[in-house]
Every structure is written in C-alpha cells, then in structure tokens.
Amino acid sequence: MAGSDGGSAGADRGLFITFEGGDGAGKSTQIRRLAGALRRDGYPVTVSREPGGTPGAEAVRHVVLDTSAAEPFGPYLEAMLFAAARNDHVEQTIRPALKRGEIVLVDRFMDSTRVYQGASENLDSNFVRALERVAIADVVPDLTIILDLSPSEGLRRAHARRDPNAPADRFEKEDVAAHEIRRQAFLDIAEREPARCRVVDASREPEDVAKDIARLVAGVIEKKGIASSRSAAMRDSLLGAGDGRS
Ligand SMILES: Nc1ncnc2c1ncn2[C@@H]1O[C@H](COP(=O)(O)OP(=O)(O)O)[C@@H](O)[C@H]1O
Ligand SMILES: [Mg+2]
Numbered sequence: 001m002a003g004s005d006g007g008s009a010g011a012d013r014g015l016f017i018t019f020e021g022g023d024g025a026g027k028s029t030q031i032r033r034l035a036g037a038l039r040r041d042g043y044p045v046t047v048s049r050e051p052g053g054t055p056g057a058e059a060v061r062h063v064v065l066d067t068s069a070a071e072p073f074g075p076y077l078e079a080m081l082f083a084a085a086r087n088d089h090v091e092q093t094i095r096p097a098l099k100r101g102e103i104v105l106v107d108r109f110m111d112s113t114r115v116y117q118g119a120s121e122n123l124d125s126n127f128v129r130a131l132e133r134v135a136i137a138d139v140v141p142d143l144t145i146i147l148d149l150s151p152s153e154g155l156r157r158a159h160a161r162r163d164p165n166a167p168a169d170r171f172e173k174e175d176v177a178a179h180e181i182r183r184q185a186f187l188d189i190a191e192r193e194p195a196r197c198r199v200v201d202a203s204r205e206p207e208d209v210a211k212d213i214a215r216l217v218a219g220v221i222e223k224k225g226i227a228s229s230r231s232a233a234m235r236d237s238l239l240g241a242g243d244g245r246s
Helices: 027-040 055-066 071-099 110-120 125-136 151-161 176-192 206-224 229-243
Strands: 015-020 045-049 103-107 143-148 197-201
Touching: 015 027, 015 071, 015 110, 015 206, 027 045, 027 103, 027 143, 027 206, 045 071, 055 071, 071 103, 071 110, 071 125, 110 125, 110 176, 143 176, 143 206, 151 176, 176 197, 197 206
Parallel strands: 015 103, 015 143, 045 103, 143 197
Antiparallel strands: none
C-alpha cells in the first residue's frame, strides 16, 4: 500500500507532522512554538489535535474522555469511536490542508491509539491495525516526533498545569506503571519505524527541545521541497530581476 512506510500518499503536496508522547511531555507547548516559528518564516500551517479536530470528532472526544457515558462500551467499541473520529478529522481537516500544500501539525495521532488502546488495553493487534487502516486512509505522517519523558516528570508537569478544581480525565488518573508501559510502547514504535519517527528527549528546557524539533522539521521541509511565501517571494523577485519584468 502506498504511503505505509511514511509519507502522506494521496495528499503529498504538504507536510504532515504528528507529536506523540505521554501527558505533560510538552506536545502542546512545542506545537505552539513550532507553528509560530513556521508562520514567521512564511509557511502556511494548520494545527489540530486528537481525539478531535472537527465538530464530529470533538463530540466523540467529549463522550470518551470527559464523561463516563462510553465506559460500558468497553475498549473495542471505544477504539471504534476513536477510529471514526480520526477518519472524520483526516478527511475534513488533514487531507484538505495537505492538498493545499500546508504544514499540518497534529497533537496525537495513530501512535497514541497503538499505545493507549493496543499496548495498554491489550486489544488484538490485528483489530487495531485494521481500524488504523480505515481511520487514516493512507494519510501517514511524514514525520512523527515522540517526546520522551519519564512518567514521574510528566505527571508532575501535568498536575502543575491543571486547574486544581478540574477533575482528572480518565487517562490522567492512572498510575505511574501504566505510564511506564506507554512510554516503552512509544519507544518500540520509533524503533520499528525509524524512517517516520524521531525520539526527542523532552526532559530538557523547552528551548532546547524546540531546537531539536526545528532541526528535524527543517530536514523534512527540505526533503519534500515545501516552499514558504518568503521563499516564493524571494524567487519571484530574483526571477523578476533576472528577466527585467519585475
Ligand atoms: N521542557 C519543559 N520543561 C518544563 N516544563 C515544561 C516543558 N515543556 C512543557 N512544560 C510545561 O509542562 C506542562 C505540560 O506541557 P504540555 O505542553 O501541555 O504537555 P502535553 O501537551 O504533552 O500534555 C505545561 O504546564 C508546560 O508549560
Ligand atoms: Mg497537550
């Protein structure tokens, strides 16, 4: 199948980058920084998150994460809800943005399902893989940045971040052992798919983490030949100057 080894087949003008890792690893922080830096450089950027990213998918997010309404469904049906939400997000948001040639940054994607449903909930791996194929419909990230952090530090950050009056969501309530299993599961994915995945040490200062990420992103921008409005403007002015038509 085209695109199964990384590279968003069928929407391959833009650049698709996903951010993965445990709670508190710094995904939201780093996406915000990267989006700002890319926009300053003149690149069109779309930022989104999972589960969610479209009205339908945000509704699923609310049901699964913020209420106990989906708990009686059990992990298999819950995984199907996540898959339905993901496909809506892919078709309504991600694929159209890639077709427009944008850089799409998504906070959690298919690897979170592999890790949270596959590794933690112990769902049948054939079932998880089949759902993944349906959900992502060949839109595979060009680059997946896995922010690696010890569970204790991640939990410390996540607790410090949370409004003390807000209740913990389901995944935040779990213990350190569950977080450790997921950390290893993310690292295993990176080892199996080195062309797509890069592990970044997230325990350092945000600036240092951002520098590593910027370097990785610059590499894929170059590889895929993504142009910014600045580079286009520069090229136009050079061409204009060259043939006297400016
Ligand atoms: N490198 C870092 N060092 C220390 N604190 C950080 C770092 N990156 C993020 N934080 C803080 O930790 C908390 C969680 O970060 P966040 O970006 O929301 O993580 P995630 O989206 O992965 O759950 C936030 O309060 C954030 O300001
Ligand atoms: Mg976040």
